[in-house]
Amino acid sequence: MRIGIDIDGVLTNIEQFSLDYFSKYCVEKNINYRIGRPSYLLYDTFNVSEDIEDDFWNEFIFYYAQQSLARPFASEVIKKLKEEGNEIYILTARWLTNQNDEIGRKMQSLVKSWLDNNNIVYDRLIFSKANKEKKTDEVLKYKIDLMIEDSPYNINELAHITRIICYDTSYNKKCEGKNITRCYSWYDIYKTIKSSNDFKIME
Numbered sequence: 001m002r003i004g005i006d007i008d009g010v011l012t013n014i015e016q017f018s019l020d021y022f023s024k025y026c027v028e029k030n031i032n033y034r035i036g037r038p039s040y041l042l043y044d045t046f047n048v049s050e051d052i053e054d055d056f057w058n059e060f061i062f063y064y065a066q067q068s069l070a071r072p073f074a075s076e077v078i079k080k081l082k083e084e085g086n087e088i089y090i091l092t093a094r095w096l097t098n099q100n101d102e103i104g105r106k107m108q109s110l111v112k113s114w115l116d117n118n119n120i121v122y123d124r125l126i127f128s129k130a131n132k133e134k135k136t137d138e139v140l141k142y143k144i145d146l147m148i149e150d151s152p153y154n155i156n157e158l159a160h161i162t163r164i165i166c167y168d169t170s171y172n173k174k175c176e177g178k179n180i181t182r183c184y185s186w187y188d189i190y191k192t193i194k195s196s197n198d199f200k201i202m203e
Helices: 014-028 044-045 050-066 074-083 102-116 136-141 152-158 187-196
Strands: 001-003 085-091 124-129 146-149 162-168 180-183
Touching: 014 044, 044 050, 074 085, 074 187, 085 162, 102 124, 124 146, 136 152, 146 152, 152 162, 162 187, 180 187
Parallel strands: 001 085, 001 146, 085 124, 146 162, 162 180
Antiparallel strands: none
Protein backbone atom coordinates (compact mmCIF):
# COMPACT_ATOMS: atom_id res chain seq x y z
CA MET A 1 0.00 0.00 0.00
CA ARG A 2 1.21 3.50 -0.80
CA ILE A 3 0.72 5.73 2.24
CA GLY A 4 0.90 9.50 1.86
CA ILE A 5 1.71 11.51 4.97
CA ASP A 6 1.37 15.26 5.44
CA ILE A 7 3.91 17.06 7.66
CA ASP A 8 2.36 20.12 9.31
CA GLY A 9 -0.44 19.06 11.64
CA VAL A 10 0.26 15.35 11.14
CA LEU A 11 3.95 14.84 11.87
CA THR A 12 3.99 18.06 13.91
CA ASN A 13 1.46 19.75 16.16
CA ILE A 14 1.35 23.00 14.23
CA GLU A 15 -1.95 23.92 15.89
CA GLN A 16 -0.41 24.16 19.36
CA PHE A 17 2.74 25.83 18.04
CA SER A 18 0.61 28.47 16.34
CA LEU A 19 -1.54 29.11 19.41
CA ASP A 20 1.50 29.45 21.66
CA TYR A 21 3.70 31.56 19.43
CA PHE A 22 1.05 33.66 17.72
CA SER A 23 -0.55 34.73 21.01
CA LYS A 24 2.93 35.72 22.29
CA TYR A 25 3.60 37.56 19.04
CA CYS A 26 0.34 39.50 19.26
CA VAL A 27 0.85 40.48 22.89
CA GLU A 28 4.41 41.68 22.28
CA LYS A 29 3.34 43.63 19.18
CA ASN A 30 0.30 45.11 20.97
CA ILE A 31 -2.00 43.48 18.42
CA ASN A 32 -5.56 43.11 19.63
CA TYR A 33 -6.90 39.62 19.07
CA ARG A 34 -9.80 37.43 20.15
CA ILE A 35 -9.53 33.67 19.87
CA GLY A 36 -12.80 32.40 18.47
CA ARG A 37 -13.89 29.24 16.73
CA PRO A 38 -11.04 26.95 15.73
CA SER A 39 -9.98 27.39 12.12
CA TYR A 40 -7.27 25.99 9.89
CA LEU A 41 -6.53 29.64 9.11
CA LEU A 42 -4.66 31.26 11.99
CA TYR A 43 -5.89 34.78 11.27
CA ASP A 44 -9.46 33.46 11.35
CA THR A 45 -8.92 31.76 14.71
CA PHE A 46 -7.45 34.93 16.23
CA ASN A 47 -9.80 37.34 14.43
CA VAL A 48 -7.00 39.46 13.01
CA SER A 49 -6.06 40.42 9.46
CA GLU A 50 -4.46 37.99 7.06
CA ASP A 51 -1.52 40.41 6.77
CA ILE A 52 -0.78 39.97 10.49
CA GLU A 53 -0.60 36.21 10.08
CA ASP A 54 1.69 36.65 7.06
CA ASP A 55 3.99 38.89 9.12
CA PHE A 56 4.06 36.30 11.89
CA TRP A 57 5.05 33.45 9.58
CA ASN A 58 7.64 35.63 7.86
CA GLU A 59 9.27 35.95 11.27
CA PHE A 60 8.77 32.42 12.61
CA ILE A 61 8.52 29.99 9.67
CA PHE A 62 12.21 29.04 9.67
CA TYR A 63 12.27 28.71 13.45
CA TYR A 64 9.22 26.44 13.25
CA ALA A 65 10.79 24.43 10.42
CA GLN A 66 13.85 23.69 12.56
CA GLN A 67 12.54 23.57 16.13
CA SER A 68 9.05 22.06 15.95
CA LEU A 69 8.76 18.68 17.62
CA ALA A 70 7.58 15.51 15.94
CA ARG A 71 4.38 14.07 17.35
CA PRO A 72 4.94 11.22 19.82
CA PHE A 73 5.63 7.85 18.16
CA ALA A 74 5.34 9.19 14.60
CA SER A 75 8.80 7.89 13.72
CA GLU A 76 8.18 4.56 15.44
CA VAL A 77 4.87 3.88 13.72
CA ILE A 78 6.04 4.98 10.27
CA LYS A 79 9.05 2.67 10.59
CA LYS A 80 6.69 -0.21 11.43
CA LEU A 81 4.48 0.56 8.45
CA LYS A 82 7.46 0.64 6.12
CA GLU A 83 8.93 -2.58 7.53
CA GLU A 84 5.57 -4.29 6.96
CA GLY A 85 5.80 -3.65 3.23
CA ASN A 86 4.14 -0.28 2.74
CA GLU A 87 5.64 2.55 0.70
CA ILE A 88 5.85 5.86 2.54
CA TYR A 89 5.33 9.12 0.64
CA ILE A 90 5.84 12.35 2.59
CA LEU A 91 3.64 14.86 0.76
CA THR A 92 3.74 18.46 1.91
CA ALA A 93 2.52 21.80 0.60
CA ARG A 94 4.35 23.75 3.30
CA TRP A 95 4.64 27.44 2.62
CA LEU A 96 7.67 28.36 0.47
CA THR A 97 8.52 24.79 -0.57
CA ASN A 98 6.86 25.26 -3.97
CA GLN A 99 9.06 28.25 -4.81
CA ASN A 100 11.82 27.63 -7.34
CA ASP A 101 14.28 30.07 -5.82
CA GLU A 102 16.84 30.31 -3.01
CA ILE A 103 14.18 30.64 -0.29
CA GLY A 104 12.25 27.67 -1.66
CA ARG A 105 15.39 25.54 -1.79
CA LYS A 106 16.27 26.59 1.77
CA MET A 107 12.88 25.49 3.06
CA GLN A 108 13.07 22.20 1.17
CA SER A 109 16.49 21.58 2.71
CA LEU A 110 15.13 22.33 6.18
CA VAL A 111 12.28 19.88 5.64
CA LYS A 112 14.72 17.15 4.64
CA SER A 113 16.95 17.87 7.64
CA TRP A 114 13.99 17.88 10.01
CA LEU A 115 12.80 14.49 8.74
CA ASP A 116 16.33 13.06 9.14
CA ASN A 117 16.78 14.57 12.60
CA ASN A 118 13.46 13.11 13.74
CA ASN A 119 14.16 9.68 12.26
CA ILE A 120 11.21 9.80 9.86
CA VAL A 121 11.79 7.14 7.21
CA TYR A 122 10.23 7.42 3.77
CA ASP A 123 10.52 6.25 0.19
CA ARG A 124 9.83 9.59 -1.47
CA LEU A 125 9.52 13.21 -0.35
CA ILE A 126 7.12 15.24 -2.50
CA PHE A 127 6.81 19.01 -2.40
CA SER A 128 3.34 19.74 -3.72
CA LYS A 129 3.04 22.44 -6.37
CA ALA A 130 -0.33 23.38 -4.91
CA ASN A 131 -0.58 26.69 -3.08
CA LYS A 132 -0.98 25.29 0.44
CA GLU A 133 -4.00 23.16 -0.44
CA LYS A 134 -5.39 20.48 -2.76
CA LYS A 135 -2.68 17.89 -3.34
CA THR A 136 -4.88 16.14 -5.90
CA ASP A 137 -2.34 16.09 -8.72
CA GLU A 138 0.36 14.48 -6.61
CA VAL A 139 -1.96 11.91 -5.02
CA LEU A 140 -3.11 10.83 -8.48
CA LYS A 141 0.38 10.89 -9.99
CA TYR A 142 1.91 8.70 -7.29
CA LYS A 143 -1.19 6.52 -6.89
CA ILE A 144 -1.49 7.11 -3.14
CA ASP A 145 -3.80 4.47 -1.59
CA LEU A 146 -4.16 6.20 1.77
CA MET A 147 -3.47 9.81 2.75
CA ILE A 148 -2.96 10.92 6.35
CA GLU A 149 -4.03 14.57 6.56
CA ASP A 150 -5.21 17.29 8.94
CA SER A 151 -6.25 20.07 6.54
CA PRO A 152 -10.04 20.12 6.13
CA TYR A 153 -9.62 21.38 2.57
CA ASN A 154 -7.32 18.52 1.60
CA ILE A 155 -9.36 15.92 3.49
CA ASN A 156 -12.60 16.84 1.76
CA GLU A 157 -10.97 17.18 -1.66
CA LEU A 158 -8.85 14.03 -1.55
CA ALA A 159 -11.63 11.84 -0.12
CA HIS A 160 -13.10 11.84 -3.64
CA ILE A 161 -10.06 10.02 -5.03
CA THR A 162 -8.46 8.04 -2.18
CA ARG A 163 -8.91 6.88 1.40
CA ILE A 164 -8.15 9.36 4.15
CA ILE A 165 -7.08 9.15 7.76
CA CYS A 166 -8.03 12.47 9.31
CA TYR A 167 -5.59 13.32 12.09
CA ASP A 168 -7.90 14.84 14.70
CA THR A 169 -7.55 18.56 15.39
CA SER A 170 -9.94 21.22 16.63
CA TYR A 171 -10.27 22.68 13.13
CA ASN A 172 -11.22 19.51 11.25
CA LYS A 173 -14.03 18.20 13.49
CA LYS A 174 -16.57 18.57 10.68
CA CYS A 175 -14.64 16.35 8.29
CA GLU A 176 -16.56 13.12 7.94
CA GLY A 177 -18.04 10.94 5.28
CA LYS A 178 -17.10 8.31 2.75
CA ASN A 179 -13.40 7.38 2.70
CA ILE A 180 -12.65 9.43 5.85
CA THR A 181 -11.53 7.74 9.08
CA ARG A 182 -10.64 9.86 12.12
CA CYS A 183 -7.62 8.98 14.28
CA TYR A 184 -6.26 10.62 17.41
CA SER A 185 -2.61 9.58 17.71
CA TRP A 186 0.05 7.76 15.74
CA TYR A 187 -0.58 4.46 17.47
CA ASP A 188 -4.29 4.95 16.87
CA ILE A 189 -3.40 5.29 13.18
CA TYR A 190 -1.38 2.08 13.37
CA LYS A 191 -4.20 0.17 15.10
CA THR A 192 -6.72 1.45 12.55
CA ILE A 193 -4.58 0.37 9.60
CA LYS A 194 -3.85 -3.03 11.17
CA SER A 195 -7.43 -3.83 12.15
CA SER A 196 -9.43 -2.47 9.22
CA ASN A 197 -9.98 -4.38 5.99
CA ASP A 198 -10.04 -0.98 4.26
CA PHE A 199 -6.47 -0.32 5.38
CA LYS A 200 -4.97 -3.77 5.06
CA ILE A 201 -1.20 -3.69 5.40
CA MET A 202 0.69 -5.54 2.71
CA GLU A 203 2.40 -8.65 4.00
